[in-house]
Amino acid sequence: MISLVPRKDISLALTVMTPVIAITLTLVVGAIIFATLGYDPLQALYQFFVAPVSRPDQVANLFVKACPLIIIASGLVFCYRANVWNIGAEGQLILGAVFSGYVALTFSDLPGWAMMPLMVFAGALGGLLWAMIPALLKTRFNTNEILVSLMLTYVAALFIDWIVRGPWRDPMSFGFPLTKMYEDAALISRIEFPGIGYLGQLHWGVVGALMLALGAWVVLARMLVGFQVKVMGFAPRAGRFAGCSPAFVTVMVLGISGAAAGVAGMVEVSANIGQLQPDISFGYGFTAIIVAFLARLNPLAVIGAGLVVALAELGGDSAQIALGMPKVVTGVFKGILLFMLLAGETFNRFHVEIRLPRSAKAKQTGG
Amino acid sequence: MKARPRANTSKDSGKKTVVAPSAHHMPLLNASGIIKRFNDFTANDDVSFSIYEGEIHALLGENGAGKSTFVKLVYGLIQPDAGVFEWRGDPVTITGPQQARDMGIGMVFQHFSLFQALTVAENIQLALPGGEPLASLSDRVRRISGEYGIGVDPDARVHNLSVGQQQRVEIMRCLLQNPSLLIMDEPTSVLTPQEAEQLFEVLRRFSDSGMAILFISHKLDEIRALSSRATVLRRGINVGTVDTDTRSARQLAEMMVGETVGYVARETPPADGDILLEISNLSRPRPTQFGTPLRDISLKARRGEILGIAGIAGNGQDELMEALIGEWRGKSNGVISLEGIDISHAGPALRRNAGIGFIPEERNGHGAVPAMSLAYNNLLTSHSLAGAVKNGVINDDAMRHAAADVATAFDVRLPNENPLASALSGGNLQKFVVGREIAKSPSVLIVSQPTWGVDVGAAMFIRAAMLDLAGKGSAVVMISQDLEEVFMIAHRIAVLYDGHLSAAIDATDLTAEKVGLLMGGSAASEALET
Structure with missing residues (x-):
């Protein structure tokens, strides 16, 4: 045995x-x-591990690629620590993008200082509300959050597909399923380093992602809320004994991870795409699950794990391009x-x- | 002290008088040099003794002495690291329970494995090989039941049976395989004294028919009442096999514990202290299909007293504890008040703030989180109190110090400064969980099974700590299935039976027989007249 x-x-x-x-x-x-x-094995490994990070701007792009993974995984860590299995971050990401897109497209005259916070808020709200569906079904009817959150991902994907083909399609898009481009105020700007200029696509969202991971670590390691999440994961009965409601924790962690995924959707569109389209994510919501576990559910380690997984993604692209690898x-x-x-x-x-x-x-x- | 527990099992009537088997008889089972280790821990260290046909042999020892390990070895559930078993003179390797049953060894576990929704015959049929038709099986059950006076109805549904009856279904399951050795793991731990006496009658009839019985217990009186010989284990070592007639209960206890057994002194409570905790007409529907509903429970706990709530497991203890902690809160089913203030609708944290301490029965995963440090386990019941959390941030230092102070004050032995709860032994963790609550000087302490699975030394320490707390003017409500413990420290005793709580009576006016009757469901007046 x-x-x-x-x-x-x-x-x-x-x-x-x-x-x-x-x-x-x-x-x-x-x-x-x-x-x-x-x-040639050496050539292939070079393309995987070295080529994607051989110049400073490429390293910067690695962070850009890791950005949505870090944001989403920082939220998922809360869920998984509490033994709540949110598999639907991809759908929550899409809803975050749609909600923030609504702000960007509807209130396009807003100045940047008002637009950005409002879009972040809308993105978080979209993801949160989408995550509330499995949360409430679980707490009210004891449904399985794995199934509900996963299935809702497909609903979300069809929803954005419909919205960019139908009601929100740009009349000037020549029939392509695209919304209008966001105004500048609704776009996340790249970071300009004094004396160097831009480094690849490195944008302020990456800074936000790192701060978010740090914040998640502080909450989980140092704060009462994080303690309650961990107790619920380790021993739900002890959690109730301490006076903490399992339903509350379930709703809270699904809310946190939904909001984080929603913000990731907002950042992804505002920083890299600039408008809504049918495909806004490359499975970040699913890949982030791997990132969270690779980090052993530690938000600080999520940063490193996000970079490793992003490197594997970029390395794969580079090997496909340079070597024609399938x-x-x-x-x-x-x-x-x-x-x-x-x-x-x-x-x-x-x-x-x-x-x-x-x-x-x-x-x-x-x- | 008049109320010293005297289980009626100590009656000498009907005691089997089997002379210690002489050496020329071949033993049914002979164990020699049995050693079993779990990692660094030696659970059985060179255990040797013999069991003869027709003998009732007790295996005696404290919790953790290695009794269960030994019978699991005999039943083939685990394999010894060294040593030999001989069955009727031949060396055997018992590879599993199936082989043990084929050899003629039957075992009744402490925890039953019966399907509650099925009938007795259906349960037995599931456990037997061969798929005997229900009708013929039922006939056999009736015949054997009549033969030994077991009183098992094959057509009854298990969930309608009392715990004692369920145990007899388990025994019947073994009997149908004609065992020559029946092992019983703490069979009386779930029985009232009266039910235990009935069980003993049945066991004596088995022994008369030539069956050997290996009987695990730590209750000295019943061992002396039932068995002819006892083997005493202490920390895995076989201290000796003795004729129970030649030893007093106290001598057996000293063999078991290895030191002079101490008793906690109980002082008389001040008469008519203020009522600190009052429960009136608390009812609760059964939480699960096989749970127990609470029926109109009322009690008053006064300043300075320990109120003992006796009763057999499964009569509503868990349900009552959940209602008292506030893990379950009813809409309008009764009132719980603390010093006159209604706290029925307050959650656990608010109740703690109001000055109640809780110690649930299960320490692993309920009273404590094994995977967390002691500092965080201290936070578990302190987070709503001043100084633990500021602006949502945990005061780690304060929690660490509080945990260390509890460890010092309550003699909790720590492997390092702030260990995980899982690194502590059961007794040490229980001392921590008890100390954590008592250190807050609660005005009311509500505790369930305070010394369950704890060694004698730690149990005495915990009982003394509760008496001390009551002496300082708190009220202690102690739910305990250990009648000996209830009589040892409770000033007044009430009995929980099938969700009803009897009126509390001064311990000095009670005997174990009377409490036993209440535990078995007799009405209070009837019990007190006997």
Whole structure:
């Protein structure tokens, strides 16, 4: 029988080395796969890991790519810590984009100082309200939030599709499913470094994302609200004993993660796209789930995990462009990377115990 | 002290007088040098003894002494690391419960595994191999039931049966496989004294028919009443196998504990202290299909007293505790008031602020969070009090100090400065959970099963701490299934039966027999006249 037994003492050195070992193993396994498929392994690995970050502006773009992942995962951490399984961040992201898009398109005359906060608020509200559907169904009727939140993602995707083809379509778009471009006040500007100028697409939303992750960490680690979330996750009965309502926590964490996903949708559109269109996200809401777990549900680690996952995404793009590698191969490689990181994390916390079957053991002791 | 518990099991009438089997008899089961380790912990350390046919053999020891480990080894649920079992003289490796049953070993667990919605016969049929038709099975159940006077009706639905009857269904399940050795894990822990006596009658008849019984208990009186020999385990070590006739209960206790057993001194409560906690006409519908409804419960707890609420598990203790903590709050079903102020609609945090401390039965996951540090476990019941949280930010230092102070004051042994609750042993964690509440000097302390699963030393410490709190002018309401404990420290005793709470009576006017009758559901007046 093989079982995972929690380690009693987790060594610091091993904790630091775990990602290094995991990435080394990824490189080895990846190289073998690339070689078998007829690609130069060194070239392929270069495209994956070095090419996307070989210039400062590319590093900046890595942060841009990680930005929505960090925002969403910072919110999801609350849900998963409380044992509430919000799988529908993608849909909440879309609703955030639609709500903030409504502000941008309807009140297009607003000055920037009023427009930005209002759009952030609208984005958060959109995601929050969408997350309230699984929250209320769960607390009222004990439905499964995994199913409801996941299914609502498809509803959200069809909703934005309809809205940009129908009521909100720009009459001047020549029939394309696009809204009007946002006014400048509704766009998140790029960061201008004195003496250097712009660095890639690096925008103020990235700064916001980092602050959000930091804020999430403070709330979770230092504040009573975060404590209640953790208690509910560890021992719901102890949470009730402490005087905290499970329904309240469920609604709260779904609200927080929905709002975060909504803000991510707003940032993604305002910083990178500039108008609403049928596809505004590349599965960020789903990828962020991996980011949250890669970070072991720690909001500060979410930043690093977001960057790693973003690198895998950009590396995949770069390998596709430079080497003509099929998308499925880059997908496999990304999968191996995440698998190795999560496996390394698991083996860091647990050790494997293999017990001989009873008959074999009996023979040993008997003989 | 007149109210010293005297379970009626100590009656000598009907006691089996089996002479200690002589050496030339072949033992039914012989254990020699049994060792079982769990990681660094040695649960059984070189345990050796024999059980003979027709013998009622008690396995005696404190919680955690290794009794359950040993019977699990005999029943094949776990495998020994060293040592040999011999069955009728032949060495055997018992690889699993199926083999144990085939050999002729039956086991009745402390916790039953019956499907509540099925009939007795259906439950038994599910447990037996071979798929015997219900009709013939029911006949066999009736016949065996008559033969031994067990009184099990094969057509009854399990959820209509009392705990004692359910236990007999479990016994019947074993009997149908004709065991030569029946293992019973703490069979009386869920029974009233009267039900226990009935069980003993049945067990004696089994033993007369040649069946051996290995009987786990830590209750000395019943061991002396029922068994001829006892093997005492202490911290996994076999302290000795003795004839129960030659030892007093106190001598057995000292073998079990390894030190002179102490008793807590109970002082007389001040007469007519102020009423601190009053419950009037509290009712609650049954929370789950197999839960117990609370029926019109009223009680008054006075300053300076410990009010004991006795009763067998499953008679509404959990439901009452939830209502008292405020985890469950009714719309208009009765009133709970603290020093005259209605707190029926306040949640747990408000009730704590008002000055009530709560200690639930289950420490892991209810009273404490195993995966969190002691400082955070202190926060669990302090977050609504002054100094714990400022502007939503937790005062970590204050919580750490408070936890450390509790540990010092209540002799909680810590592996490091601020360990996870899961790193503490059961007794240590219970001392922490109790200390955490008492340290706040609550005017009312409501506690359920304060010493469940705790070693004797820690149990005495906890009882002394509760007496001390009452002595300082608080009221303590103690729900406990341990009758000995209730008699030891409670000033007044009420009994919870099927969701009804009897009137509280001065402990000095009560005997274990009377409380036992109330625990079995007799009306108060009737019980007091007997």
